[in-house]
Amino acid sequence: MKKPTRVNHPKPIKLLDGNEPVASAVHRSVKFTYPTIADSLSPEAKEHGFDYTRDSNPTTRELELLAAEIQDRDDAIAAGTGMAAIWLSLLGNLTAGDRVVIFVESYRPNRVAVRRFLPKLGLSFTMLSVHDLEGIETAFAADDTKLVLFEAPTNPMLQVPDLDAIVKLAKRHDVVTVLDNTFGGLHNHGRYEIDYFVHSLTKYANGHGDAMGGIVIGDKKRIRAIKPLAVNMGAVLDPGVAFLISRGLKTYYLRYERQSANALAIAEHLAKRSEVTRVFYPGLASDPGHALARKQMQDFGGVVTFDLDADEKRAWAFIDALELFTTTASLGSTESLVSPVKLYLGSDLSAEERAQAKIKDGTVRLAVGIEHIDDLIADIDQALSKTFG
Amino acid sequence: MGFTTKQVHAGVTPDPATGAILTPIYQSTTFVQESVDQYLSKGFSYSRSGNPTVKALEEKIAVLENGVGCTCYSTGMAAEQVVFQATLSAGDHAIISDVAYGGTYRLATKIYARYGVNFTFVDTANPDAVRKAVRDNTKLIFTETPANPTLKLTPIAAISKIARERGIVHAVDNTFLTPYYQRPLELGAHVSVHSTTKYFDGHNATTGGAVICDSAELNDKMRFHQNATGVIMSPFVAWLTLQGTKTLSLRIERQSANAQAIAEFLEKHPKVTQVRYPGLKSFPQHALAKEQATGFGAMLWFEVEGGVKAGKKLMDSVKLCTLAENLGSVETLITHPVTMTHAIMAPEERLRVGITDGLVRLSVGVEDVEDLIADLREALGKL
Numbered sequence: 001m002k003k004p005t006r007v008n009h010p011k012p013i014k015l016l017d018g019n020e021p022v023a024s025a026v027h028r029s030v031k032f033t034y035p036t037i038a039d040s041l042s043p044e045a046k047e048h049g050f051d052y053t054r055d056s057n058p059t060t061r062e063l064e065l066l067a068a069e070i071q072d073r074d075d076a077i078a079a080g081t082g083m084a085a086i087w088l089s090l091l092g093n094l095t096a097g098d099r100v101v102i103f104v105e106s107y108r109p110n111r112v113a114v115r116r117f118l119p120k121l122g123l124s125f126t127m128l129s130v131h132d133l134e135g136i137e138t139a140f141a142a143d144d145t146k147l148v149l150f151e152a153p154t155n156p157m158l159q160v161p162d163l164d165a166i167v168k169l170a171k172r173h174d175v176v177t178v179l180d181n182t183f184g185g186l187h188n189h190g191r192y193e194i195d196y197f198v199h200s201l202t203k204y205a206n207g208h209g210d211a212m213g214g215i216v217i218g219d220k221k222r223i224r225a226i227k228p229l230a231v232n233m234g235a236v237l238d239p240g241v242a243f244l245i246s247r248g249l250k251t252y253y254l255r256y257e258r259q260s261a262n263a264l265a266i267a268e269h270l271a272k273r274s275e276v277t278r279v280f281y282p283g284l285a286s287d288p289g290h291a292l293a294r295k296q297m298q299d300f301g302g303v304v305t306f307d308l309d310a311d312e313k314r315a316w317a318f319i320d321a322l323e324l325f326t327t328t329a330s331l332g333s334t335e336s337l338v339s340p341v342k343l344y345l346g347s348d349l350s351a352e353e354r355a356q357a358k359i360k361d362g363t364v365r366l367a368v369g370i371e372h373i374d375d376l377i378a379d380i381d382q383a384l385s386k387t388f389g
Numbered sequence: 390m391g392f393t394t395k396q397v398h399a400g401v402t403p404d405p406a407t408g409a410i411l412t413p414i415y416q417s418t419t420f421v422q423e424s425v426d427q428y429l430s431k432g433f434s435y436s437r438s439g440n441p442t443v444k445a446l447e448e449k450i451a452v453l454e455n456g457v458g459c460t461c462y463s464t465g466m467a468a469e470q471v472v473f474q475a476t477l478s479a480g481d482h483a484i485i486s487d488v489a490y491g492g493t494y495r496l497a498t499k500i501y502a503r504y505g506v507n508f509t510f511v512d513t514a515n516p517d518a519v520r521k522a523v524r525d526n527t528k529l530i531f532t533e534t535p536a537n538p539t540l541k542l543t544p545i546a547a548i549s550k551i552a553r554e555r556g557i558v559h560a561v562d563n564t565f566l567t568p569y570y571q572r573p574l575e576l577g578a579h580v581s582v583h584s585t586t587k588y589f590d591g592h593n594a595t596t597g598g599a600v601i602c603d604s605a606e607l608n609d610k611m612r613f614h615q616n617a618t619g620v621i622m623s624p625f626v627a628w629l630t631l632q633g634t635k636t637l638s639l640r641i642e643r644q645s646a647n648a649q650a651i652a653e654f655l656e657k658h659p660k661v662t663q664v665r666y667p668g669l670k671s672f673p674q675h676a677l678a679k680e681q682a683t684g685f686g687a688m689l690w691f692e693v694e695g696g697v698k699a700g701k702k703l704m705d706s707v708k709l710c711t712l713a714e715n716l717g718s719v720e721t722l723i724t725h726p727v728t729m730t731h732a733i734m735a736p737e738e739r740l741r742v743g744i745t746d747g748l749v750r751l752s753v754g755v756e757d758v759e760d761l762i763a764d765l766r767e768a769l770g771k772l
Contacts, residue, residue: 022593022711022713022715022718022720022722023592023593023594208632208635209410209411210411210632247592247594250592250719250755251591251636251639251640251719251755253755254636254639254640254643254755255636255639258639324394324398326403326410328410334397334635334636335397335398335410335635369397370393370397370635370636370639371391371393371394371397371398372390372391372392372393372394374391375390375391375394376394
């Protein structure tokens with residue numbers, strides 16, 4: 001072989017049988033080949049083989065199967081972002097004329113997808129409160145209702161839906177259940193008979209604020225049903241990013257546990273402060289969702305939302321006064337973050353809808369990291385003193 | 390500020406141009422200078438001499454070790470090599486712990502010995518032995534505590550005191566405990582050395598090293614050799630290590646708790662003849678372990694009944710514990726030092742310092758401890 005040819009065809013390094021890397025390799029290759037065309041068409045190749053990274057890639061596949069296992073399912077499709085995964089779960093299950101049930105307490109982009117964009121494709125929606133079980137039953141009973149998109153707990157107001165009740169009603173009326181389980185995390189809610197779990201892997205799964213990704217998890221049959229659309233949509237997760245997320249998952253339990261402990265301590269502290277009128281955290285014994293959350297979840301995550309006794313301007317001043325909590329969207333990473341809820345997560349809602357969603361001018365969302373709890377509480381206290389002092 | 394806060398925030402400031410919360414990966418080889426007169430006014434010229442991403446990691450590690458400065462390298466051995474270069478010249482003498490990582494032994498006996506540096510391998514657990522070994526031309530005392538693989542401890546403060554009396558640099562390889570549990574500079578050492586490949590990265594995803602100094606003068610010397618010999622860490626590795634370091638305390642806390650439980654399990658197992666873990670009451674230097682560190686780490690070793698043959702069978706039988714070199718990462722790794730990490734040492738030298746042929750080294754990971762114990766119980770049951 002002449003050298004100009006060789007540079008395009010280097011001799012690959014084949015690992016000896018049993019000589020395995022401890023951290024998995026990153027397969028950057030776009031294309032995968034077989035010795036013969038017949039080999040590429042074998043049943044085994046069709047089931048477990050790789051052709052083109054938009055269809056499937058070994059590094060991404062490893063992450064898909066790992067995440068599925070943690071969520072107590074056996075298959076999954078990874079996507080480039082959490083919203084790409086949400087769209088995959090919607091488009092993969094809907095047809096023009098169908099109705100979707102969404103909740104006023106939802107994550108804003110989920111609500112925007114259903115309220116603003118689905119109607120352009122000839123779909124309709126019903127928006128309710130996640131606590132309105134009677135309304136949910138009526139909506140599920142409607143002939144055109146096909147799918148419900150919900151969260152547990154909800155972002156940003158941490159409302160806890162009754163999973164048993166919603167799943168039971170959905171089964172009764174043949175409605176597909178899609179749970180955005182980003183807040184609950186991969187290790188929670190797996191025992192409920194939910195059809196699809198969606199996660200923004202950007203959050204707790206990766207946990208280091210350095211990669212974006214999403215995933216749809218379900219049983220094999222459900223996932224197979226939407227796989228052709230996924231391949232066609234092409235919103236795939238890059239293998240390099242899949243590697244980073246798999247790295248992140250190695251400390252997933254340690255981080256989620258520490259973030260939950262920090263969040264509970266902060267929620268308890270906030271509940272004692274006179275400047276705070278209400279704290280939303282399912283782990284807090286006084287939270288209305290506490291009993292349900294304890295039944296449904298092992299631990300309660302790192303997000304704490306609370307109402308300051310303040311107008312929007314003063315709430316912003318409090319947020320600006322925080323030093324360790326960085327003002328930005330996102331959550332679930334090692335660093336603590338803070339968001340003004342009305343501005344970042346409620347701008348699509350009318351005043352009436354905001355009231356229904358419990359969002360006030362002084363509502364603040366904390367995404368608690370893994371820092372030392374004393375430092376986090378000291379930061380909150382100094383910002384409260386500065387703003388209210 | 391608490392260690393767990395510093396491990397997340399130290400060295401990292403939002404990027405002024407974009408507000409990015411993470412330090413960007415400055416992959417650029419070279420940095421534009423505004424004018425000849427302003428050469429280096431922004432601190433960077435060429436990534437072999439210094440790089441903004443590497444600098445962020447260096448600042449973070451310096452804060453965590455409570456040092457004046459830190460320099461990062463492509464591997465732990467590159468870091469150690471720079472410590473030797475910065476402190477030793479032909480005709481000088483150095484004292485090294487008689488139990489040390491095989492790579493340290495090799496660097497001294499196979500490379501620096503050729504350039505006219507004399508070494509004495511001393512039981513650094515014994516300050517009197519160190520005092521006796523010091524010569525007029527001794528320039529470096531290099532200790533490792535806990536030592537790899539026997540876990541023998543060196544009393545850092547006592548050895549630093551001897552070093553400081555005689556104007557000798559005391560460098561401590563702090564890889565096994567990390568600054569979360571042990572900070573040699575606070576105990577009097579001049580230099581702390583790390584293979585960042587281990588706990589700092591923690592995910593088996595990079596190789597790297599770090600040298601932390603207690604003075605700007607010493608740090609400048611390391612910096613000079615980092616540049617001159619071209620052994621600086623790459624920006625991408627620095628970035629991955631920055632990210633790994635953020636969970637350092639969570640990982641090593643869990644790993645140490647797992648190690649304690651495993652050590653206690655092994656101590657009671659009839660097939661196990663000996664277990665060494667600094668957290669066990671039976672550990673000969675248990676009191677020193679509690680005195681100079683706030684945790685016991687995740688390294689332990691044991692011997693099984695039936696010697697080498699049984700030890701090898703055990704290592705071949707475990708399923709969850711992976712047979713691999715390296716340590717400190719999230720996965721539990723099992724190693725046979727005599728054939729792997731310490732093969733370079735002469736057999737009689739190994740035996741003299743307690744590295745027996747049947748010694749099995751375990752680097753405990755963050756897995757569920759019940760799974761790990763079940764794996765070991767099953768493998769021990771096959772003996």
